[in-house]
Amino acid sequence: MHIVGYVGLKERQAIVERTTRGKRSWAGRGVMPVGTGRGLYGYCYDKATKKRVVVDVEAAVVRSVFSKCLEGESLWSITCWLNENDVPSKSGAKWHPLTVKRLLTNLGYCGLTFYGKERSRQLPGGKRERSFQDKDSWVLVEGFTPAIVSQGVFDATQARLAEPSLRPGRAAQPYLLRRHVFCGHCGSPLVGSMQQGKAQYRYYRCRAAWATASEPQRCGAHYIRADALETVVWSVVNRVLEDPGVVLAELHRQRESGDNPIEGDFKRLRGEISNCKTSRAGW
Numbered sequence: 001m002h003i004v005g006y007v008g009l010k011e012r013q014a015i016v017e018r019t020t021r022g023k024r025s026w027a028g029r030g031v032m033p034v035g036t037g038r039g040l041y042g043y044c045y046d047k048a049t050k051k052r053v054v055v056d057v058e059a060a061v062v063r064s065v066f067s068k069c070l071e072g073e074s075l076w077s078i079t080c081w082l083n084e085n086d087v088p089s090k091s092g093a094k095w096h097p098l099t100v101k102r103l104l105t106n107l108g109y110c111g112l113t114f115y116g117k118e119r120s121r122q123l124p125g126g127k128r129e130r131s132f133q134d135k136d137s138w139v140l141v142e143g144f145t146p147a148i149v150s151q152g153v154f155d156a157t158q159a160r161l162a163e164p165s166l167r168p169g170r171a172a173q174p175y176l177l178r179r180h181v182f183c184g185h186c187g188s189p190l191v192g193s194m195q196q197g198k199a200q201y202r203y204y205r206c207r208a209a210w211a212t213a214s215e216p217q218r219c220g221a222h223y224i225r226a227d228a229l230e231t232v233v234w235s236v237v238n239r240v241l242e243d244p245g246v247v248l249a250e251l252h253r254q255r256e257s258g259d260n261p262i263e264g265d266f267k268r269l270r271g272e273i274s275n276c277k278t279s280r281a282g283w
Helices: 002-028 056-070 075-084 097-104 151-161 226-242 244-257 261-281
Strands: 043-046 051-054 118-122 128-132 190-194 202-206
Touching: 056 075, 056 097, 056 151, 075 097, 097 151, 202 226, 226 244
Parallel strands: none
Antiparallel strands: 043 051, 118 128, 190 202
């Protein structure tokens, strides 16, 4: 049984290797072997030529986004401009600063498309893991994507994005409770914030208490001093650590009330173990 499984695994690896070589060969001849390019804003995919074709209306938006960035506008202000003018994204949803940044850094807009930038592999449970490959292994798919902006405009935009004003640094002091505390008014996560950029003015604030480029303000919660909140939470943690009876009492309460979040974790883990066994049986 083990020999049959090993032979099957080696055959699968050989098939993957042959398929990869074939795809790289197609890419070297100007044909994108995977995907259709439909997801890139500014283009549609021509099945006849197997190449991307410029969509004039979207291309005008792309050029405007590049121009605004070079004029000194921030990703935030560009995103607000797009949403305020009801410019739909490729999916029809609202724009976000990260979406705008990805647009501005996509080599496809200056006419360069590469195959082999990422590798994907199947994980137990049906999920897939993506990993970036070394640049030396990329294959240029020549002629697949027509340029919307020039190489000079694209390079100048990358230099602009690298400026400190568009690369906000992380706070000098850590926020120990980040991802662990939530707003008591609306339930949104609390995020760290420094007033005047100084570490001695550290606060936690509700993420929904500020308007974003795509969402209005949804909560009126005030700032919370970071040192005060962390001191209170740490004192509670210390009390629990010094008295294990507190933990046991909480576990007993959950068991009696039927409110047991740990059981949900057990159920998830059992499902993952079952998926692993199923995957192993198919090798």
